[in-house]
Every structure is written in C-alpha cells, then in structure tokens.
Amino acid sequence: MRWKIPAGGLMALVFLIPAAPAVAQTEPPGLNEACQTVERKVYKDIRELVTIDLGTATNVEVRVLANQILAAANADSLSISPRVIQERLDGTADDLREFLKADVQKAWSTDLRITVVRTLTGADTNVKAAARKVLDNGAIDAYLAYLNNGLYAARALDCASQPTPTPTSQPTPTPSATTTAAPIPTSSASLDAPGGEGGGLPVTGAETATVAGIGGALLLLGWAGYLIGRRRRSRFVA
Known part of the structure; x- marks a missing residue:
C-alpha cells in the first residue's frame, strides 16, 4: 500500500506537466474548406510518448503513460481512443499494461x-x-503525413484552381421621368377689370341676383313715372 502515495504525486504531475515537453514548433498556416487561412491542426504521434519498457515498468509508470496518451487523444478530438483508454484506467493494472502493449495503437489507427x-x-x-x-x-504514418501536411497541400491546389469571381456589371441607372404638375391657368383679367383678351369672366352667383334686383327696381320706377306723367297731361288738356 506504500506505493499509493508516490503514485498520487505522479498522477498529479501528469495533469500539471504537458504530456510531451518538447521544443515548440511553429507550423505554417494552412487553408480550411472555405479556402480561408487558418492555423494548422497538428495530430500527435502517441508512439513518441512511449519512452518506457512496458514489460518492466512499474504500475505507476504504466498509469502515467496511459494518462499522457489519453490527454493527447482528447487534444486531437479523437472518437474511440479516449473512451477505450479510460475504460482500461478504471480496470486492473495488468489489463492496462496489456492494452498499452497491443491494442492502443489499433484504437488510435x-x-x-x-x-x-x-x-x-x-x-x-x-x-x-x-x-x-x-x-x-x-498505415499510421500515412495517416499522420496526410492530416498534418498532405491535406493542406492538396487543399491549396484545389483553392488555386477555383475561378476568381469577377464582379458583375451593374446597369447604369437611367433617370426616371418625373411627373410635374401642370400649372393652374390664371385669368389674364380680373373680375373688376373690363376688357382683356377674351373679355372678363361672367358675373354669376350672388352678384347676378343683385344686378337683377336693381334692374327690376329701376324698371318699376320708370313705369310709375310714365303713368304719373300721363295723368298730368290728361288733366292739363281738359
């Protein structure tokens, strides 16, 4: 039971220290499916993590290695390896050791x-x-070479062969005829001003009634004057 204390310390180091401390490499950018420049995704070769002899390594060393491989599989968003490795970590030490010897590369492939x-x-x-x-x-090497380099080289060729979109010519808009309101004709002569081209406007409405009333009154006055004058003449002759 004494090995559990150093094992716990080693397990903590697995999560605090990167799985494979190495010199950082800057990969050139690549193109994605839409031919846009993006950062390349580099898939880890888990075989580089196996630096111990699985036949003679302690159970603690085997578990540390399994956790390092699990971290790399999760970082690459793999589908099968993370689940299978976790199942072996939850099992016995002997099953985990045998899995790392024979089956981990099959799941990874x-x-x-x-x-x-x-x-x-x-x-x-x-x-x-x-x-x-x-x-x-x-082969595993062929998969890695394609995912890390070949894919981006092939995609660059496909993007280069795509036709360059040409701007479509837009028709020049023609000025639309604007409808202007016809000017309202105005009379050249006012109602009160006589003459003018075409004569004045006819008097209608209330003004016509006034003129007719005045004319009627004058007519009655004239008729009354005629009768009075006639009577006077008749009396003078008699």
Missing part, C-alpha cells in the same frame, strides 16, 4: 482513419485523390 474520411466531406478533386490514396495505404 482507427481514430486517424475516421479523421481522414471526414476530410472528404465537401472536398474537391485534389483532396479526394490524396485522401483515397492514404486510405488505400492504411
């Missing part, structure tokens, strides 16, 4: 193959050809 197949979705001619060639090979 399947994950890499699945990842290669996914790059075919929406791919163009060069990416499809490169991916199918790698799938026919079926």
